[in-house]
Amino acid sequence: MPDAPGTELLAQDLREALSPETVVGTEFFRDKGAIHVVPTAIGEVLEALRARGFKHLMSVHGVDYYPEEPRLGVQYELLDREALDRLTVKLRVPLDAPTVPSVTAKWPTADFQEREVHDMFGVVFEGHPDLRRILMPEDYEGFPQRRDFPIGGEPVLFTAAETAGRDYTMGSDGVA
Amino acid sequence: MSTEVTDYRSVEERVDVSQRVQTLPAPAPDQELLTLNMGPHHPATHGVLRLLVTLEAEVVRDLKPIIGYVHTGIEKTAEDKSYWKAIPVMERMDYLAYYFNAYAFCGATETLLDVEVPKRAQYLRVIHMELNRIMSHLVWLGTSMLDLGAVTVWWYCFRERETILDLFEYSSGQRMHTRYFQVGGVIEDIPVGWAEKCRQFVKDMPSKIDQYLDLLNRNEIALRRLRGTCPLDEQTLLDLGVTGPLLRAAGNPWDLRKAMPYCSYEDFEFKIPVGQRGDNFDRYAVRMQEMKESVKIIEQALDGLPEGPYITDDRKVALPPRHELATSMEALIHHFKLVTEGFRVPPGEVYFPIEGPRGEYGVFIRSDGSSKPARVHMRDPSFVNLQATLPMVKDAYIADLIATLAMMDPVLGGVDR
8 A cells, every 4th residue: 555545544444443542543654654553552453464465574663752751662673575565553552551451462573573672672571471671781770762862871881980999980080 | 407317316306304303203301402502703603693592303393593793773873973973883883784874874964854856866776776686686695605605606697796885886986885975866976988888788687697507507416405494484574573585475466666666667668576485496596687677777877867856955964065165155155064964854753664685774863953873773674574584494404594594695784683
């Protein structure tokens, strides 16, 4: 469906097949459609789209929409290898309840990618078999890809400074 | 293969290793499983990949990849730079596919800006990307054969790689991370004499690839290590999101250059090599043939290289030509704005996928209307393909794990970003 009415028709189709409140809205930007859905319905929506030809999940992105609310977003890039079409499924969750049902069981490729979104944004994927940090160290605190996480917010630990008993955030003269 | 085999070889042919692995008895309760840590600083892990391998005798029963050792926050860094200044950091993700990283990022930005890229720039991009693909495959071939104990082929591969890097240096001034691609085109036209040098390379390369094939295709050790080891079927690969040569080795001819052409790939004639069994040998064979196809694309692009500008003439996006700065106030203002603030990009979200040497490179950019991207995410094929390691090597020998890792060709700079 490489046009705006096609995306709208697909959304209408999903509303009828699932429930009217599943699809929040549609978007058509630069020759590509996107469907906004409620977070709780993501599993069913992806399954319904699989039945409509979008059989491949190519990528999962995390987005932080700071300062907009709800802040966090997760996006699923679907691919139809026969009709040669792509579609994005987007959802938004608030910062204080960032839970999204995991789609790993039906889409094994989402395993690492959901872990990455969890690691970088703190989105909790419910039902993920092994939801641990993937790129950052396991004892790391904070979610570095959030927009309010400062660049350079990470003090660099030098072993030489540490063994000398100096605070590693201090300069050589002992002043921060 | 020759039909004459010595007695020794015919005896060897009859040994069915896979059967032996299958018929191992189920582990008795008292039989110990050995957990072995491989990496992150192991020469056969192609970068800083760490694998936690659970072994029963010599057979791999479980495996956990542990990654993140070269995570440098490139996506975060890119969010703090204006679009044109983010190109160099993007290039450093997958350090063997810098033209692809740069193109995916520039392509996504161009889609957001809705900028037309001149035909000559598209052809120049294709030439450089295909040279990069050959270069990446050469590094893969050399290092992976080193893992299998073949040193000679590494020297030959790096000899040809040098020729390609010389071409990169000739056109852009840098051997690696060239920053040759710009938003809207390429930074400079190819210099005088470059096309001839490239043609010479195109002429020589097919016979060089045949040399590698001669070295390896009848090499007893390479064949034993590759043929029939660690196959994985097409459906499992598709479910795991695996793309690129690994998927094509299992018989699925999915290639974005052909399926959903971008950057004028529809102008060129080339074939998509596929395998049949999806084992390590097919993974090797597919990449070898891909190099030959890339050579063909470069040749066609050089023949059909159109005249015209090498970068868009949209002054809001591309720097004005140097000579205009002395005479045109307008050009000076544009230059100043572009260098200080950078160009502003209309708000929106795009995902721009291309076919890299390892599979689908996709760059997701969210723009909030400013001159810096609000979110950059790279869908790196090495990262996604790494999930297929366990299904491939489960119940295989640990030696085959090394061969499989070599044939998967992960680049950890891309995995960890």
